[in-house]
Amino acid sequence: MTDRLDLKSLDNAVCLITGANSGIGKETAKGLVRLGAHVIMVCRHPERGRDAQAEIQAVAQTAQPSNADATDLRIADLGVQDEVYRLGESLRADYDRLDVLVNNAGVMLGNREETTDDIEATLAVNHLAPFLLTHLVLPLLKEAAGRTGEARIITVSSEAHRGTSIDFDDLNAEDSYGMVQAYGQSKLANILFTHELARRLRNTGVTASCVHPGVVATSIWDGQDWLSRIARLFTWLYKSPEEGSESVLYLAASPDLDGVTGQYYRELDAVNPSPEAYDEKAAARLWRLSLEMTGLEDDVEQAERGPGSP
Numbered sequence: 137m138t139d140r141l142d143l144k145s146l147d148n149a150v151c152l153i154t155g156a157n158s159g160i161g162k163e164t165a166k167g168l169v170r171l172g173a174h175v176i177m178v179c180r181h182p183e184r185g186r187d188a189q190a191e192i193q194a195v196a197q198t199a200q201p202s203n204a205d206a207t208d209l210r211i212a213d214l215g216v217q218d219e220v221y222r223l224g225e226s227l228r229a230d231y232d233r234l235d236v237l238v239n240n241a242g243v244m245l246g247n248r249e250e251t252t253d254d255i256e257a258t259l260a261v262n263h264l265a266p267f268l269l270t271h272l273v274l275p276l277l278k279e280a281a282g283r284t285g286e287a288r289i290i291t292v293s294s295e296a297h298r299g300t301s302i303d304f305d306d307l308n309a310e311d312s313y314g315m316v317q318a319y320g321q322s323k324l325a326n327i328l329f330t331h332e333l334a335r336r337l338r339n340t341g342v343t344a345s346c347v348h349p350g351v352v353a354t355s356i357w358d359g360q361d362w363l364s365r366i367a368r369l370f371t372w373l374y375k376s377p378e379e380g381s382e383s384v385l386y387l388a389a390s391p392d393l394d395g396v397t398g399q400y401y402r403e404l405d406a407v408n409p410s411p412e413a414y415d416e417k418a419a420a421r422l423w424r425l426s427l428e429m430t431g432l433e434d435d436v437e438q439a440e441r442g443p444g445s446p
């Protein structure tokens with residue numbers, strides 16, 4: 137699969153991918169180890185994580201026998217902010233660089249659920265977790281960029297962002313909840329975040345991009361809501377997870393994208409996202425709210441001036 141893409145070697149590169157135990161995330165992790173990377177897999181369930189790690193490690197052994205230490209499994213529920221903070225702390229303790237961060241984990245929920253932080257779960261997992269984790273590992277990304285000239289942040293968004301806007305009056309979906317709005321809003325938030333991040337990281341060597349991987353047959357369609365039930369009827373038409381991982385790997389390792397930042401890709405093509413994704417005021421407002429909702433606002437002064445901040 138990746139043979140038809142001209143991807144660079146990731147020997148000596150440290151990559152992190154969330155949601156690495158299934159679907160697009162697992163196949164992306166396999167692609168990254170095939171390219172020689174050391175992959176930090178972030179998974180929420182220890183057993184599912186260990187099973188996937190064994191599978192990915194076996195791929196690494198076959199493709200790159202010298203890459204014996206190809207994977208590192210970290211367990212964290214990304215919907216629980218304390219766990220994301222702990223993850224960030226342990227990563228900063230154990231690693232001195234991060235070349236590629238892939239914010240991939242995501243949910244699409246038929247009914248409104250709340251996290252232990254009292255946040256609607258789609259917003260929490262799909263937007264706030266990438267926002268928080270990116271901030272927490274940014275010093276490692278900047279360190280990698282300082283050494284090699286670049287580091288990449290990739291967030292897996294979706295064409296489902298089209299037709300939605302950020303509902304600032306009811307961001308937490310307390311007044312009304314709809315799966316399509318909540319999921320679409322979170323995927324629009326991924327793009328607004330990427331645009332704002334790219335602006336803030338200009339001239340640091342750290343780039344930020346996001347991608348719609350195609351419509352892919354994964355467990356994201358396993359819900360019991362009407363849309364998922366209908367969507368499941370057609371999964372035979374969808375891309376395989378391996379095909380879905382292709383665009384993520386392209387963003388992670390294509391030499392064509394060296395220094396390219398702030399772009400939205402539909403599969404392998406840079407395209408314009410919806411007009412709402414270019415709303416700089418909305419991006420700034422969402423950024424500020426996200427700082428507050430993740431507890432980062434206490435550090436905002438330092439975060440906006442200090443060495444580790446975007």
Ligand SMILES: NC(=O)c1ccc[n+]([C@@H]2O[C@H](COP(=O)([O-])OP(=O)(O)OC[C@H]3O[C@@H](n4cnc5c(N)ncnc54)[C@H](OP(=O)(O)O)[C@@H]3O)[C@@H](O)[C@H]2O)c1
Binds near residue numbers: 181293294348349
């Ligand atoms: N499939 C598509 O057609 C499609 C299209 C556009 C965009 N996407 C995006 O692609 C990304 C990957 O989704 P997928 O299609 O590969 O679905 P998937 O197979 O369901 O993978 C989602 C991954 O996210 C993890 N995850 C969910 N909630 C988590 C949490 N609270 N903490 C940690 N990990 C969590 C899941 O872990 P568990 O196994 O423990 O649940 C799983 O590993 C998502 O961001 C999705 O929005 C998918």
